Amino acid sequence: xxxxxxxxxxxxxxxxxxEVELDVAGPVTQRSVLDALEARYxxxxxxxRDHVTKQRRPFLRxxxxxxxxxxxxxxxPLPEAVESGTEPFLIVGAIAGG
Amino acid sequence: MADKISGVRVLAGTRKGAFxxxxxxxxxxxxxxxxxxxxxxxxxxxxxxxxxNRLYCSQSSGWFGQLIQRSNDGGKTWEPVDNKFVYDGVxxxxxxxxxxxxxxxxxxxxxxxxxxxxxxxxxxxxEDAALFRTTDGGKSWHELPGLRGHGTGSRWQPGxxxxxxxxxxxxxxxARRIYIAISAAGAFRSDDGxxxxxxxxxxxxxxxxxxxxxxxxxxxxxxxxxxxxxGVLFMQKHWDVMRSDDAGDNWKEISGNLPTxxxxxxxxxxxxxxxxxxxxxxxxxxxxxxxxxLRVYRSRSGGNEWEALSKGLxxxxxxxxVLRDAMAVDSVDSCGIYFGTTGGQxxxxxxxxxxxxxxxxxxxxxxxxxxxxxx
Numbered sequence: 001x002x003x004x005x006x007x008x009x010x011x012x013x014x015x016x017x018x019e020v021e022l023d024v025a026g027p028v029t030q031r032s033v034l035d036a037l038e039a040r041y042x043x044x045x046x047x048x049r050d051h052v053t054k055q056r057r058p059f060l061r062x063x064x065x066x067x068x069x070x071x072x073x074x075x076x077p078l079p080e081a082v083e084s085g086t087e088p089f090l091i092v093g094a095i096a097g098g
Numbered sequence: 099m100a101d102k103i104s105g106v107r108v109l110a111g112t113r114k115g116a117f118x119x120x121x122x123x124x125x126x127x128x129x130x131x132x133x134x135x136x137x138x139x140x141x142x143x144x145x146x147x148x149x150x151n152r153l154y155c156s157q158s159s160g161w162f163g164q165l166i167q168r169s170n171d172g173g174k175t176w177e178p179v180d181n182k183f184v185y186d187g188v189x190x191x192x193x194x195x196x197x198x199x200x201x202x203x204x205x206x207x208x209x210x211x212x213x214x215x216x217x218x219x220x221x222x223x224x225e226d227a228a229l230f231r232t233t234d235g236g237k238s239w240h241e242l243p244g245l246r247g248h249g250t251g252s253r254w255q256p257g258x259x260x261x262x263x264x265x266x267x268x269x270x271x272x273a274r275r276i277y278i279a280i281s282a283a284g285a286f287r288s289d290d291g292x293x294x295x296x297x298x299x300x301x302x303x304x305x306x307x308x309x310x311x312x313x314x315x316x317x318x319x320x321x322x323x324x325x326x327x328x329g330v331l332f333m334q335k336h337w338d339v340m341r342s343d344d345a346g347d348n349w350k351e352i353s354g355n356l357p358t359x360x361x362x363x364x365x366x367x368x369x370x371x372x373x374x375x376x377x378x379x380x381x382x383x384x385x386x387x388x389x390x391x392l393r394v395y396r397s398r399s400g401g402n403e404w405e406a407l408s409k410g411l412x413x414x415x416x417x418x419x420v421l422r423d424a425m426a427v428d429s430v431d432s433c434g435i436y437f438g439t440t441g442g443q444x445x446x447x448x449x450x451x452x453x454x455x456x457x458x459x460x461x462x463x464x465x466x467x468x469x470x471x472x473x
Contacts (some may be wrong), residue, residue: 008160009138009159045181046165047162057163059160061159
């Protein structure tokens, strides 16, 4: 079970608590986790990644296990602690704007 | 007519959420609901003329992009619908601010215009400028590519607010006729339901472009029409207030005695097609009213002769702006006029502009105002 932590606005949009739990088939990567997240909560499509290019939106970051994974390749394996559900995969909004 | 009207519903989009303000037909006491989608920019929300409880809302944020929300109960509850706005085919390029080619990139929806007779059909004007349409209540959006593809698109250049398609007018008598306006490309018309388009900018004169009389490149801020005379159009351009009596084929200036002819909003009285309203703004470098006095100007003669309307509006130290989508009129017998400011006030007049009062005064900066007359 993969744990994913969402920023407040997306929690409200998906009508979930801060953390959601997902079953991810196959290798656990940014792409497979986000695919599973968007499949379960279709209203999140386009809010984290671009609809077409699937690139991360510029003001969002991906953290896990104390590391910034935002610039990792989408198909790179996520840390084992994320795969085992010990640590959440964090989707974080940049501290910017007013 | 008044006894058939149960009330009015004002829809205000702001920098930090949507607000719904309701009143009976007297328009003296208001109930405020909101913020809906608190923290998000609401560029526009509008109700369907065919089903007033069907509302559509453009919700966006620099972090999370574009969402479209739909309500079937007048804004009490909402559901997100499709938010995928993908340009048709290879998007190509328009001009960037420095004149170099720049690829078309979707940024946000500026304006939603529901069809007059089908609650499931809505037009969306977007940045970078293009026109999209849904015919299934927002479940899917498709570009009407004839606009960008008609020939001048590669020459369009953004205004200071971006290359935005901000005005959509649907002809009430001819379902195939659509007008749109883009900053800073100009006005365009389709006579075949959005398949093909032509620029309608003859008579516009803009000193800030290399050829002041060019076919495209004019920074049109807003166009308005009266539903009884859809061939007569009124325009607030970057500078100049303009009028066309032939569906946009030719324009003439009607700025007349305005203190400044810069501004953003323009609208027409619901029952008097020659009565027009604007809010003059000092200049393109000072976006606030002249002399710190917030005044609506009304012409009862279709332009040129304007009178200042100031009763109830701040007449000193007022430095707000009124953005292009932030004025609307209701169709109560004594026509109501509404406008919102970047200072967070929504002002209303229940007597055609003779006197004004704020119906709310501490909202976030107001981006858009629409009003529904409810029966």
